[in-house]
Amino acid sequence: MSESPSRSPAFEPGKGGEDRNLAQPSPVESLQRVISAEELERVRKAVLAVGEAAYHWVIESDEIFWSANAPEILHCPGPRLSTGRAYAALLDVDNFTTRYDAVMRTVYKDEGEGIPYQIEYLFRPDGKSGKTSYWLEDTGRWYAGADGRPAEAFGIVRRIDDRHSRDQQLNFLGNCDPLTGMMNRGRMAEALEEAIIAADREGVARAFVIAGINNLAVVNDAYGFEVADDVIIAVGRRLKNVVRAGDPIARYSGSKFAVIINNCNETELRHAAERFLEVARESVIETEHGPVWAMLSIGAIILPGHAADANTAMARAEEALTEAKRMPSDGFIIYKPSQKLISERSINARAAHEIVACLKEDRFKLAFQPIVDATSKDVVMHEALLRMADERGDMIAAAHLIPIAEKLGLVRLIDRTVAQLTVSTLLAYPQAHLTFNVSGITATDPRWFGQLTEILKTHREVTPRLTVEITETVALGDLDETVRFTSALRDLGCRVAIDDFGAGYTSFRNLKALNVDILKLDGSFCANLTENPENQYFVRSLIDMARKFELKTVAEWVETPEDADFLRQWGADYLQGNLFGKASLDIPWPGEDAGEKIEPHKPEAESRTAAPEPASEMPQPQTPPPPAEERASVPFYPDEDEEPDISRLRMAIDALNAQFRRGRG
DSSP states (O other), X not given: OOOOTTOOOOOOTTSOHHHHHHHSOOHHHHHHHHSOHHHHHHHHHHHHHTTEEEEEEETTTTEEEEOTTHHHHHTSOGGGGSBHHHHHTTBOTTOSOOHHHHHHTOOOOOOSSOEEEEEEEEEOTTOTTOSOOEEEEEEEEEEEOTTSSEEEEEEEXXXXXXXXXXXXXHHHHHHBOTTTOSBXXXXXXXXXXXXXXXXXXXXXXXXXXXXXXXXXXXXXXXXXXXXXXXHHHHHHHHHHHHSOTTOOEEEEETTEEEEEESSOOHHHHHHHHHHHHHHHHSSOEEETTEEEOOXXXXXXXXXXXXXXXXXHHHHHHHHHHHHHHTSSSSOEEEOOOOHHHHHHHHHHHHHHHHHHHHHHHTOEEEEEEEEEETTTOOEEEEEEEEEEEOTTSOEEEOGGGHHHHHHHTOHHHHHHHXXXXXXXXXXXXXXXXXXXXXXXXXXXXXXXXXXXXXXXXXXXXXXXXXXXXXXXXXXXXXXXXXXXXXXXXXXXXXXXXXEEETSSOOOHHHHHHHXXXXXXXXXXXXXXXXXXXXXHHHHHHHHHHHHHTTOEEEEOOOOSHHHHHHHHHHTOSEEESTTTOOOBSSOOSTTSOTTOOOOOXXXXXXXXXXXXXXXXXXXXXXXXXXXXXXHHTSOSSOOTTSOOOHHHHHHHHHHHHHHHHHTTO
């Protein structure tokens, strides 16, 4: 390596620049004094072996002295590399930084040990207009002269084409959608956060738009995912062509695109949305398998007025999109705050907290309503109905919680609790014959109805006294899974009933396929029969049909003796309603202790090791509650004016689900 001993930048703090040059040798001089020529040769060979070219740049004269392998490494004749200006002429004009920038435009000061730098840039060995190019990594250290300004730099350069390509690919994957080339959702979220901050700072509104392809699922089913990808690409291209320059567009998710519209009020947003809808509907998309129509729905939000951060903006635009998709054709909705919706969500969230608390604290109980023989009026069974204890300990009906529990996925845990309580009751009271209702989510999910059948398998001695009810509309929603569920229950010795029969559209074929034992007639048709001739005809027809299939019938909501007489005359087998007894928490079986408490039964596979209990006693083991610290971490009862903590609620739900899965033993 060449050197310039007369230009030594190293110095000791506190001494004059002239004295520093006399006292301190250059790094190259120090190297020669310390190591032998043989060791220098080894260093030179090591540099050559790893494909790196070393240099010494003397800044005052602009000379660059290179190691002998530089022309080979850089594929460029030595004379074209001999000065800083000549070298700069070989760098791409679009480089973000150069060696000159790293050394001469630095804000750091050399205190005697030099200032390190490491940069990457695109090098063109044939000049800036040449076609050949490759990426270089330039690593070095510059030293100051007597005036404190950079005087010389030492460093190495090496080719990094492969690494740079990998970095570029990773950067692309991290920020862009590989199918469309647009920015991805993560990058869009960052851009949206920046847009909200800018809108708030500048006082100029922006809009965030989510456009979803309505019929992509149909395309998937009809043509396959490859054609669906072609549709996504085509729709994305059309949207990109009509988006204004400077407005970010992204593939938001599988069938959705997102756009940030800058400087946009509500009127301009409506014009833009119509433009997006029109560009989708104006012509078909040609694919290998033929033409495909793509229809859009759009949800949007004005910023920063209706959202203070990106997550809120995306959630509310999604909400508007969901509402737009309910419209008959391609539609557009701008998010507007709804006090009614906010109130409903607050109620739902508080109800969800209540569900979690009841599950954790075993506050769900069973009430029993009698079902009587229509002719003798003797009680033949009881329906087990869910009740819950509120914060004061008062028992209330829990039916209003079921829709919320279904939305959150908690209803499976409630069904499990009801099944355990029912089994415990049957074990404790040999005279009891019970029926209970299973939610549609549990009945049609084989991963979860297996939980219920496992509970029953453990105590098959009670199954002949148990009837499981499935709602008619649910049974028809997924007939195949319902048939599997009913077959599994019947194999265990249970009877199966279709609840709310008459509310759906059960065909003769479906009724035969379900292979059930009892039809429970929808109570809305059985109430006030004496005043409703249409219902009289309908109920009588249902009873006649059940008799043809040799199925027993239960008429619900029987409130008056006159209605009971009608049903008895038409051939109903059993009657249920307040006329024969309301649901009660009291134990209804004669001779039993009405004050005894029914605890949820836990199957043997889930029980801890313990001494066996006498057969005459009711089983007590139950799923152990979570640790106290876990219970304490979830605020189940927020203050009236405090927004419910949904994130902590979700954590509690996850913990309960994990506990449920562990309980499978």
